[in-house]
Amino acid sequence: MSELVYLDHAATAFPKAPGVAAAMSRFLEQEAGNPGRGGHRLAVAAARRIETVRAAAAGLLGCAPERLFFGPGATYWLNALLNGWLPPGGRVLVSALEHNAVMRPLRHLERRLGLEVEVLAGEPGGALDPSTVRRATRARSTDLVVIAHASNVSGLVQPVEEIARAIAPVPLLVDGAQAAGARPFAFDDSAVAAYVTSAHKGLLGPPGLGLLLLAEGRRLSPLLRGGTGSHSESEEMPEAWPDALEAGTPNAVGIAGLGAALEWIEGQGLETLSRRSSSLVCEVRERLGEVPGLRLHGLRPVDEAVAIVAFTVEGEDSGELAAWLDRNWGLALRAGLHCAPAAHRCLGTFPAGTLRASFGPLATAADARRLVEALVARLEDRHR
Ligand SMILES: Cc1ncc(COP(=O)(O)O)c(C=O)c1O
Incomplete structure (x- = not known):
């Protein structure tokens, strides 16, 4: 494991x-x-x-x-x-x-x-x-x-x-x-x-x-x-x-x-913690944005958002992808509707939902890199 x-x-x-x-x-x-x-x-x-x-x-x-x-x-x-x-x-x-x-x-x-x-x-x-x-x-x-x-x-x-x-x-x-x-x-x-x-x-x-x-x-x-x-x-x-x-x-x-x-x-310092997670989210968004077939949802400027990144991958069921990320890469993300069907209706992601990566103040750039690496590997596997 x-x-x-x-x-x-x-x-x-x-x-x-x-x-x-x-x-x-x-x-x-x-x-x-x-x-x-x-x-x-x-x-x-x-x-x-x-x-x-x-x-x-x-x-x-x-x-x-x-x-x-x-x-x-x-x-x-x-x-x-x-x-x-x-x-x-x-x-x-x-x-x-x-x-x-x-x-x-x-x-x-x-x-x-x-x-x-x-x-x-x-x-x-x-x-x-x-x-x-x-x-x-x-x-x-x-x-x-x-x-x-x-x-x-x-x-x-x-x-x-x-x-x-x-x-x-x-x-x-x-x-x-x-x-x-x-x-x-x-x-x-x-x-x-x-x-x-x-x-x-x-x-x-x-x-x-x-x-x-x-x-x-x-x-x-x-x-x-x-x-x-x-x-x-x-x-x-x-x-x-x-x-x-x-x-x-x-x-x-x-x-x-x-x-x-x-x-x-x-x-x-709350300001410091908040700045740290904002810069991590910036990096994750940028790198995930370059992954072909991956779509980010509900994007706002980072100063208008907390450290949450919602995304879907074309042709992938979010629940299955979350299970694969956990099993193969040790990545714990939540998939689905997140107890907020109204929000998914608003974002156009109802009823399938999204994958959600959310970062705490102790998350690191290495954690973010691992997520990107795992998703790139998954997509490469599919094209093999
Ligand atoms: C926006 C929002 N409101 C309310 C709640 C409910 O919080 P709790 O389950 O801690 O009562 C949550 C929990 O996920 C939430 O994300």
């Missing part, structure tokens, strides 16, 4: 940032009390760990810590916001590149609440112009706009800061699952109403953990209700944050892991 070259960072980061596994193991061995449940030293240590990491995450994402919440994943927070913010019969606008973490809850609410869901076509490739979004929100009363900050299919980054300003006072919910950690973003300097992301992708932390950032003045009723360790005399949820939105025992070990990842990102 050849050595693994992991190019599926958009699915989940691998490897995690240096120090993540050690921090999780240390937490389990030394601090793993139930945070907020009891006054003994382990409960206190766990609660302190969570608040330290909350402050670090808030620092990186430019948000006040008291408005940053932890939960089980980006999917969880998207469901909480869509369920909490959309009224019966309401109208919601979405980009053409949304993930099923947005589209599935919306389709469900469409049936249940008689919601009107309108997909904004944008330019070819799905890029949105703020003035187009503004016009659409003014055409009829609109309750919410939802936009993926970066597409998990093509990597396209939408100008969410400009869009949020253009559509105000209509709230913008941003799905930042692919963008957080991949490019600098300061939530509190933007007019975005809510920003959601996962810990396990660009933030290089463990799975099973998601972050919600709420703008000042925004409220959200909880999707889940339960114990918080606070106000235990009451059978109603406390109103105070973060408890009001963080029912149940939190994933403190995951949060400890995220803390180590954030420390590593901070040490490296």
Whole structure:
């Protein structure tokens, strides 16, 4: 079996940032009390760990810590916001590149609440112009706009800061699952109403953990209700944050892991990491662009995209090609629709999908070269 070259960072980061596994193991061995449940030293240590990491995450994402919440994943927070913010019969606008973490809850609410869901076509490739979004929100009363900050299919980054300003006072919910950690973003300097992301992708932390950032003045009723360790005399949820939105025992070990990842990102500098992956993507695109029979999809200037390259090879089934790359070259890529059929419709790659190479900050030029070499070899084989 050849050595693994992991190019599926958009699915989940691998490897995690240096120090993540050690921090999780240390937490389990030394601090793993139930945070907020009891006054003994382990409960206190766990609660302190969570608040330290909350402050670090808030620092990186430019948000006040008291408005940053932890939960089980980006999917969880998207469901909480869509369920909490959309009224019966309401109208919601979405980009053409949304993930099923947005589209599935919306389709469900469409049936249940008689919601009107309108997909904004944008330019070819799905890029949105703020003035187009503004016009659409003014055409009829609109309750919410939802936009993926970066597409998990093509990597396209939408100008969410400009869009949020253009559509105000209509709230913008941003799905930042692919963008957080991949490019600098300061939530509190933007007019975005809510920003959601996962810990396990660009933030290089463990799975099973998601972050919600709420703008000042925004409220959200909880999707889940339960114990918080606070106000235990009451059978109603406390109103105070973060408890009001963080029912149940939190994933403190995951949060400890995220803390180590954030420390590593901070040490490296997010700008530096982002520049490094952009230059790698530039090289990959250039070299793949020269491979005959290979087609790149959804191409944008690299400063308008995260480190994702979507492509198809003429006469090849993407799934079979991905399996061949894994088996023969140790290359781990994802093929298919990437939980985002809407995005593939927009790119003209539905239903067959594409191959997706996605690069983390630890990917190297050698990894990129191996991908190109493997694809060239595959095509040469076919012509023999
Ligand atoms: C754009 C986008 N949104 C949402 C999600 C859901 O994230 P999670 O599975 O971590 O909840 C993903 C995950 O692939 C994604 O790429």
